[in-house]
Amino acid sequence: MKSPSELAAALRRQWENADKRESRLPGAAESWPLEISIGRPAAKTLANNLDLVKEHIAGWRNPPVGEVVWEPIRYRAAAEAVDIPVRWILRQPTDWVAACADRRMREEFSAMTLFAEHTDARFHSLLIRRRSLWRGKSTDEVLQAARLALALQPGIAEGRPLRMLSLEGIDTKFFERHGRLVTALLDVRFDGDVSRIGLESFLGAMSDTEHWLLVIDLDGDLLPFQKLRIRSSELAGAALPGSQLIIIENERCQHHLPSIPDTVAVLGAGFDLAWTAAEWVSQKRVAYWGDIDTWGLKFLATARESIQHLDALLMDAVTFEEFATAAVPEPVVAGPEPPAHLTTSEQALYHRLLKEAKGRLEQEFLPEQLVRSTLFDWAAS
Numbered sequence: 001m002k003s004p005s006e007l008a009a010a011l012r013r014q015w016e017n018a019d020k021r022e023s024r025l026p027g028a029a030e031s032w033p034l035e036i037s038i039g040r041p042a043a044k045t046l047a048n049n050l051d052l053v054k055e056h057i058a059g060w061r062n063p064p065v066g067e068v069v070w071e072p073i074r075y076r077a078a079a080e081a082v083d084i085p086v087r088w089i090l091r092q093p094t095d096w097v098a099a100c101a102d103r104r105m106r107e108e109f110s111a112m113t114l115f116a117e118h119t120d121a122r123f124h125s126l127l128i129r130r131r132s133l134w135r136g137k138s139t140d141e142v143l144q145a146a147r148l149a150l151a152l153q154p155g156i157a158e159g160r161p162l163r164m165l166s167l168e169g170i171d172t173k174f175f176e177r178h179g180r181l182v183t184a185l186l187d188v189r190f191d192g193d194v195s196r197i198g199l200e201s202f203l204g205a206m207s208d209t210e211h212w213l214l215v216i217d218l219d220g221d222l223l224p225f226q227k228l229r230i231r232s233s234e235l236a237g238a239a240l241p242g243s244q245l246i247i248i249e250n251e252r253c254q255h256h257l258p259s260i261p262d263t264v265a266v267l268g269a270g271f272d273l274a275w276t277a278a279e280w281v282s283q284k285r286v287a288y289w290g291d292i293d294t295w296g297l298k299f300l301a302t303a304r305e306s307i308q309h310l311d312a313l314l315m316d317a318v319t320f321e322e323f324a325t326a327a328v329p330e331p332v333v334a335g336p337e338p339p340a341h342l343t344t345s346e347q348a349l350y351h352r353l354l355k356e357a358k359g360r361l362e363q364e365f366l367p368e369q370l371v372r373s374t375l376f377d378w379a380a381s
Helices: 004-015 018-024 043-048 050-059 093-100 103-118 121-129 139-151 174-189 193-197 199-203 294-306 317-322 344-355 368-380
Strands: 034-037 067-073 082-090 212-217 227-231 244-248 263-267 285-289
Touching (some): 004 093, 004 103, 082 093, 174 193
Antiparallel strands (some): 212 263
């Protein structure tokens, strides 16, 4: 048998469960009413500790909220049936909150109710499940972020810093304060592409922050470490050793890379390719390998703008066709037309990807042996 305080503590713990919060908060009427078992005193308890049972029954006479269901139960130790509280019924989310009598829970529930009333329905699950995105923020700014996330579109910054965007009344520091929240909201709209590409790249904004790139010594003797991280701004002014350079869009495929003499690879650049205009880069033999999707081809075009002699690897129609079964949808494309600096065949591939139901073939899903042999062949040619 459970007292009101014990069940209130259990209900408070349930609040910390994202699945339960989402299933019980506004818009989830099918979860209510909530019937909670109180439990019944054992016959032995009634016989040996009658005062404890009386105290238990008295505790449920006037519950803090909700309704208690009583049942007459016969015990050998009692001459007549004893009315026992067996179920506690809470009929709505406000009952759940009131039952717990917890200040932080009340504040969070109040905020979530406000979000449910004043944000797009697509954002409700995120805001209920991931409280860390908005805890400690004013509800007004969270609502402002939700409105902003509806107004933003790919490439909307047109090369300006994020602080220069003037939408939904935001100030110059808004993205600095709420970039993580805005990114998560945009991920809901654009199927995670914003996190994958990066907020600034997705919006076409000039980077205000340092971007760290992963450098791997494929030779093994060119650098003091096999792997190191370097800021892209420093890479622009500090030449890497070796006569050959491989630029790779994502870090996730680093295990595909073989040992190649006199070669260094730079991974994870994404849209941060300004460093490729450095004089030292133009003096090297350069290859570029990225995803086969519109964003990957856009990044390739950006790199080729600086490195006209660049060789694109595994970013062609033949590779896409051979491994099309591993392709996935690309919900947000880089633009309706191919960017400049793509070859004729790359432009044709770009147009094709725009029409494909599954127009994204990610690097890491290509066979490791194919990648290794392609890199070996390029290095040896």
